[in-house]
Amino acid sequence: MKLTEITLLELKALFGRKRPAALLLFGIPILYSLLFGYVYRSNVIKNIPTVIYDQDQTATSRALTQAYMDSERYQVVDQVMTQEAMEQSLRENRAQVAISIPPRFAQNIKLGLASEILIVTNSVNNMYANTVISSSQEIIQTFSAATGQKLLEGINQMPASALRSVAPVKLGVRIINNPTTSYTNFMLAGLMANGVQIAILLVAGPLLVREYGRLSRWQTTSSTALVTGKLLACWISALGAFLASLGIIAVFFGVPVRGNPASLILLGSAFTFLVVNISLFFSAIAKNEVSALQTPLLYLMPGLLFSGLSWPQFAMNDFARFFSALMPLTYLADTLRDLTLAGYSPALLKNIAIMFAGGLGFYLSTIFVFAQRRNKLANPPAKEVLV
Known part of the structure; x- marks a missing residue:
C-alpha cells in the first residue's frame, strides 16, 4: 500500500469514527485555551x-x-x-x-x-x-x-x-512588548501549547502498539511506510490544532500575535513534529496501549515546570537547565511568547532546527524498533522438539 493511501486512511480514522480521535486532538488545546484564558482574563490581581x-x-x-x-x-x-x-x-x-x-x-x-x-x-x-x-x-x-x-x-x-x-528625582518606566504586564499575554500561549502536547500524546500513543495485534492488516506494507503514514496524519492534524488554538487565544482573549505567520507555522510544525515522533516512539516500545499512554504522560508536569514558561532558564541551576533541555516545550514556550508579544525571537531558527533534528532522531528510532518487533511477532522462533 502506498504512503499516501496509508496517510489518508489514518486521517479518515482520526476524523471518521463515531467518536473521532480528532476531537481530542483539537478539543483539548482549545479547551485549555478557553479555561486558562478565562482564569487570566483580568490580567492583574485586583481587589x-x-x-x-x-x-x-x-x-x-x-x-x-x-x-x-x-x-x-x-x-x-x-x-x-x-x-x-x-x-x-x-x-x-x-x-x-x-x-x-x-x-x-x-x-x-x-x-x-x-x-x-x-x-x-x-x-x-x-x-x-x-x-x-x-x-x-x-x-x-x-x-x-x-x-x-x-x-x-x-x-x-x-x-x-x-x-x-x-521629589527631585523622577522615575520614568517604559515597559515594552507587554506594557500592561498581562498574565494572559505572559502565560496563555505556552499553556495552549501544553494542551496541544497532551492531545498528541493521547491520540498518537496507541497508534503503533495496537498494530502488533493485527499483523495481517498490513502484510505487504513496509514498516517505514506504516510509521510515516501515521506520522503524517497526526502531524497535519496536530499542526491544525495548534494554529486553531493560537487563533482562539488571539481572537477571544486579545493575545497579540505580532510574529510573521510563516515563522509561527514553522515553529508549530517543528514542535508538533517532535512531539508526534516522541509519542510514536513510546508507542513502538510499549507493551500495550495503556502503557503507551501512561509512560509519556509522566513527563508532562516536569516538562511544563522546566520549560521556562513561568521560571526563566537563566535563573535555573545546572541540573535544572540540563533537565530542561530534554523537554520539547522548552524549545517552544519562550520562542512562541517572543513571537506573539515582540514579533521576533533570536532563538527561533536554532530551536526549530533542534526540534526537527530531535523529531528525525525519534522517527528513525521508531522505524527501527517497530520493524524489529513486527518482524519478531510475524516470525516467532520455532520451538525445539524433544525426542
Whole structure:
C-alpha cells in the first residue's frame, strides 16, 4: 500500500469514527485555551482583601487610607482599632494585606520626622506579595510627594517649586512588548501549547502498539511506510490544532500575535513534529496501549515546570537547565511568547532546527524498533522438539 493511501486512511480514522480521535486532538488545546484564558482574563490581581489599622486617626492618616481605598488593587474589608484584631484578620484569611499607620503620623510629618507605614502581607501566595510591594510603593511615593508639597506651600513656596523640592528625582518606566504586564499575554500561549502536547500524546500513543495485534492488516506494507503514514496524519492534524488554538487565544482573549505567520507555522510544525515522533516512539516500545499512554504522560508536569514558561532558564541551576533541555516545550514556550508579544525571537531558527533534528532522531528510532518487533511477532522462533 502506498504512503499516501496509508496517510489518508489514518486521517479518515482520526476524523471518521463515531467518536473521532480528532476531537481530542483539537478539543483539548482549545479547551485549555478557553479555561486558562478565562482564569487570566483580568490580567492583574485586583481587589486584594485589605485591613487598615489607623493608630493616628487624623486627616492625614485618613487621606492615606483613602488612597488605598481608591486603588483598584485593594478592597478594604475592615478598619480595626487594635494590633490583635489586625493580626487576627490575617490569620483567619479575612484579609491578605494589613496597612498599619503609626501614632503621631501627621505630627511627625509636620515636624519633618520620618514616619514609617507598616505593610503586612500574606505571602503564602507570592502573587499577593509581589502585587502589594509594587503598588504600595507607588501609593506611598505619590502620597509622600503630595504631603511634602503641601508643607512647602505652607511656607509660601510656589507649588511647582515645592514639588521639585520634595521629589527631585523622577522615575520614568517604559515597559515594552507587554506594557500592561498581562498574565494572559505572559502565560496563555505556552499553556495552549501544553494542551496541544497532551492531545498528541493521547491520540498518537496507541497508534503503533495496537498494530502488533493485527499483523495481517498490513502484510505487504513496509514498516517505514506504516510509521510515516501515521506520522503524517497526526502531524497535519496536530499542526491544525495548534494554529486553531493560537487563533482562539488571539481572537477571544486579545493575545497579540505580532510574529510573521510563516515563522509561527514553522515553529508549530517543528514542535508538533517532535512531539508526534516522541509519542510514536513510546508507542513502538510499549507493551500495550495503556502503557503507551501512561509512560509519556509522566513527563508532562516536569516538562511544563522546566520549560521556562513561568521560571526563566537563566535563573535555573545546572541540573535544572540540563533537565530542561530534554523537554520539547522548552524549545517552544519562550520562542512562541517572543513571537506573539515582540514579533521576533533570536532563538527561533536554532530551536526549530533542534526540534526537527530531535523529531528525525525519534522517527528513525521508531522505524527501527517497530520493524524489529513486527518482524519478531510475524516470525516467532520455532520451538525445539524433544525426542
